[in-house]
Amino acid sequence: MSTLPEQLVKTEAHRSIFESAVRQLPLPVCAAFGSSDSPQPVSFSNTNRVLSTKDSDAVRQQFPKTVAASGNIVLTSAGTSTIRVQGKRVAVLFSGGPAAGGHNVVCGLKRVLGAGNTLFGVKAGPKGLLKGTLFEITDANVDFILNTGGFDFLGSDRTKIKSDEQFAQVRETCIKHRLDAIVVVGGDDSNTNAAVLAESLYSGVKSDGSGVQVIGVPKTIDGDLQLGDLLSISFGFDTATRIYSEMVGNILQDTSSSLKYWHFVKLMGRSASHVALEVTLQTKPAIAIISEEVSAKKMSLASIIDGIARVVVERSHRGMNYGVLLAPEGLIEFIPEMNAMIAELNDVLAHEAAAFAALADDA
Structure with a gap:
């Protein structure tokens, strides 16, 4: 008879009958990518629609390279393509709180990239990107996490990449793993961070002077990432x-x-x-x-x-x-x-930061 620890390990390894059944369900796929059995890469073309908000000028000043390259023009699917790119190396990470559907983003990426490209998982979110803790995602990994909840496959955290030292660390990770793209699955803060990262990695990363693409995937249970008919609600x-x-x-x-x-x-x-x-x-x-x-x-x-x-x-x-x-x-x-009290307290904390730090040291 097996011991209790052995039974627990066995139970955890096989999970539940429900999860086993869920893994057998087809991968939900957006119609643009074809069928769930064999999702295909999609090519995109420009529309005549330009995203414009009251903050457009501020965004253009903050992200001059990426805005100039895209023109804030909305893209539309030009149909699936049977010709797959080859030799691309893509990293995917979770950022912020978990939301149902995150694992299926990884599964979809793996299936669309196919055998001719490499998908890396970043452990523990942005922190893992800074440390370079990447591993190659296999078909067996995808089969195991398909349609399951949580972010446990990769893990997540809320690290903000904003200092010059952190940007340099990300560049080192990109160079070491020869990355062509980074996919950030996250909420409003995480996608803002992804935009900042995209600006930093726009050029000068590879030996030919080119950069690394950064793609943000909107994820939040809060429902505060919406864009009219383009994004009615985020998954989760x-x-x-x-x-x-x-x-x-x-x-x-x-x-x-x-x-x-x-x-x-x-x-x-x-x-x-x-x-x-x-x-x-x-x-x-x-x-x-x-x-x-x-x-x-x-x-x-x-x-x-x-x-x-x-x-x-x-x-x-x-x-x-x-x-x-x-x-x-x-x-x-x-x-x-x-709100007024919180703002006043924040001002006091900002102006008296040294004094509060000294109090903390004394304690």
């Missing part, structure tokens, strides 16, 4: 809100059963309330606080509390001494007086 949002809605729905059922509890539920959403709003639409709680509404109406902390108290009292008069309140995690920063 639907899965997260469905799971949250199931959990909140269970709590709503429990409150109407016990008849005596109020539950205050904090949901993801530091700088946007898309998750809280979607879960509210799916579950219909007694109270939902939306950060953007608080900011737009310049609601004070006192008025928010008064509003909550009124609902609690009104429900109590109806014999309903229970309910559920939903609020996004970043609510506090949208309340005007709290």
